[in-house]
Amino acid sequence: GAVVSQHPSRVICKSGTSVKIECRSLDFQATTMFWYRQFPKKSLMLMATSNEGSKATYEQGVEKDKFLINHASLTLSTLTVTSAHPEDSSFYICSARDRASGLQETQYFGPGTRLLVL
């Protein structure tokens, strides 16, 4: 149980285009999902917290107009990188919290999406 998927796993796009990344909880409902960015040989940095049916909460320094987050259902959150630039190239990882779990503090992570902007 507690499987989180991401799609696509890898994407290459041209500078200036937009890219959408999907995060799905496959066997549980997630009222809260999280989007992280991981730089090479670095830690994960939380970008935003996505709440089903409401606006995402962005961390300081993360441009909300650049990284659009939509949490349309209890099993799906999307991250859209708008007008992508080479500096947006990174590994993006989502996580989800199981609403039914008594252990609210546990986040289940997706396999990540590697974005390369040319």
Add this chain to the structure above:
Amino acid sequence: GEDVEQSLFLSVREGDSSVINCTYTDSSSTYLYWYKQEPGAGLQLLTYIFSNMDMKQDQRLTVLLNKKDKHLSLRIADTQTGDSAIYFCAESGGASGGYNKLIFGAGTRLAVHP
């Protein structure tokens, strides 16, 4: 702000024990976690410990928490080549982030050699 620090690299011989260390600064952290990341993959939760515990054992994994020193360790007994990965220490429930925010260390790369 909060900070979580780990040594970046550890090399062990197959069959030996591995000990990965982590220190954190937020004394109000409630949960501390160990995650494993294999190449090109997401994070897998290995184990966690609540801050009022000193030790937790789960098969080959032993977590030790010294709350006074804000030091967390992960011991892997009988380390195997399949244990080669990056291990992340993380905390939550601290003063600024609360339960929503996981604060990660930079990760320790464990290399297991024959």
